[in-house]
Amino acid sequence: MHKQFMGGRLRRLREEARLTQAELARRLGLSASYLNQLENNQRPLTVAVLLKLKAQFGAEVERFGDDEGMHLVAQLREIAHDLPAGGQGGGMPLSQAEIKELVANMPGAARALVTLYQQRRHLTEQLEALTVGTDAQRNGQPAAGMPPSAPYEEVRDFFFARNNHIALLDEAAEAFAQQCDLPQGAAAEAALVAQLRQRHGVQTRMLTGVGEDTPRMLRHYDPQRRVLCVRASISAGQRAFQLATQLALLEAGSHIDLLVQSAGFGSDHARGLARIGLANYYAGALLLPYGAFLQAARDCRYDVEVLSQRFGVGFETICHRLSTLQRPSDRGIPFFFIRVDRAGNISKRQSATHFHFSKIGGTCPLWNVYEAFAQPGRIVVQLARMPDGRTYLWLARTVSGAGTGWGRPRKTFSVALGCDIRHARELVYAQGLDLADPQAAVPIGMGCKVCERQGCTQRAFPPLGRPLQVDENVNQSAPYAALP
Known part of the structure; x- marks a missing residue:
């Protein structure tokens, strides 16, 4: 050790x-x-x-613990690669050893540097958006502008800082479910309709029409008329989740307001996104109460499909809920949850652990989250080793939204759930894997631009801060070879 x-x-x-x-x-x-x-x-x-x-x-x-430290190291490495190189020799302005020493001895200063960099990036994006808008106006076009990504990052950091576990909402949702004797999972749909009517005077209607907005509208609440509309064509589990989300905003609104106010978000956009995220969190905790769900997960060794069948909710909902089970008195496995599309865009990222992927240059093409698209509907398992030597067990599967009619594209994502290898034996997905063999793990990285692995044939970008080895007399299978 x-x-x-x-x-x-x-x-x-x-x-x-x-x-x-x-x-x-x-x-x-x-x-x-x-x-x-x-x-x-x-x-x-x-x-x-x-x-x-x-x-x-x-x-x-x-x-x-190591989790926050590893996350800070990864963030600072990415920042160091993105900053201008110092000195005549070029290279990163901060070495790996300096970054680790900073995080170990002055974590507060490390977090402050990350915050300053995020603010700098946000201002740069705003300046670029204004420049694009000015150029468009000069050409006689409307200024579209580029929406800043900072509010999303603020909310993600809010959940990460709490290990993706919001104790106040989790305990409130579990207590409400017990108090009202609420059925679990999709079976709660009728009971949620009744609770909305009895406790808040809200009438629920199912959207069954074929209007232009119907396929896109999952839930719509009219606070003046106190009418909640939910799309009828989605699954029972999805309908229950939409009902639970609305109940969260009405029943646990004071808790949500307290959490948002205490977080110190920098904009109304961030506060609005946080409210939605917290309402969704409460909804998941209401349909899948902490104690009962964690025990069910342990009983089936975290078999996501078994849990999906038992509770009547989707694969993605189960994965997301598994990543939140970090109650100090009874912790589940600390999972990392992620959702990506075919182009590699990360649309959801929640973590109860330190796993970190780059925000620049895309994620690693060797990661099994992309292999899942080649085998739709089938769970793909992978042992993956990061450059720092840590090994993870990953499972990934595609999820698709229901078709909304001819000519309308179907939503398809790959959802992945991962944990440190030290927890792997608790998962059914470790069956048949040689966890003790270091060669069994696939070497992956945070992303091509910041990955220091040499000789990777899948590299899409040259590594930042490293001079390339250019020799017209040599042709190698690995692109963008860097000098040692």
Whole structure:
């Protein structure tokens, strides 16, 4: 086991608790000189001390885990590749060793750098949008503008910072389901209609027409008339989810408002997106209550299709709910959930762990999330190893929306669920895999532009910050060979 030097984090935890070194040392049963050595990275943080810290500070000690650190390292590596190179020799302005040292000793400063970079990128995008609009107006065209991506990133970071688990909503939804004796999954549809009517005076109507907007409209609520319209042609599980989402906004609106206000979002767009995300979270927790769903998942060894059949909801809904089961008193497996289209665009990304993919240059083409498109409807399993040596078990499958009529494109995505290999034996998908063989894992990366792997035949872009090896007398199978 590698030694962990986390003096900066320990010092910040102590200062936030407004304790002197002597006072904290007394509470932990340590000498003041030993604690001073820990805070100055002269001694590694041992398991015994970590347990004492957890007894003293509780959940706050979870910040000493590797998950946030690995995520910050990945973010800073990507930022370092994207910033102008310093010095005459070129190359990244920050080395890998410097990044790891910064995250280990000053995680607050690392997070601040990430925030500053995100703000810079947001302003750059706004400037580009204004430039595009000005050019269009000069050419006699309306200024379309480019919508900034920052609000989506703000909301994703909000969920990531909470390990994709919102305890306030999860507990409220579970309590409501027990109080109202609500059936689980798709079977809750009729009961949800009744609860909306009885508790909030909302009448529910099913959209069965064939108007132009009907195929696109899944749910529409009129607050003045207190009428909720839900598309009839979607599955029972989808209808139940739409009903539960509306109930969330009415029943748990105060909880949602409190979470949004305390998050400090930078725009109305981000606050609106967060409200939708939190309402969806409550809906999932209402249909799939924490305790019952986690026990069912453990009983079937996290077999997603078995859970889908039992609860009557879709493959994607089950995967998403599995990625939220991080209640401190009873944790499920920390999953990473992602949804992509054929072009590699990530439309959903939720994480209870540290797995990180690049935001520039696309994701890795060797990842099984893309292989799933070649085998529609079939679960594809993969052991994947990242450049840092960590190995993950991934399962992926395509999901498609119902057809909405001739000439209208059908939505098709690949949904993937992944976890660290140390949890793999708890999953049914590990059957037949040699988890102990390092050669069984497919080497993948965060994305071609920031991946440091050499000799990859699938590389689509040259690695950022690395000079290319150009020789007209040599032709290699691996494109964009970089100098060592």
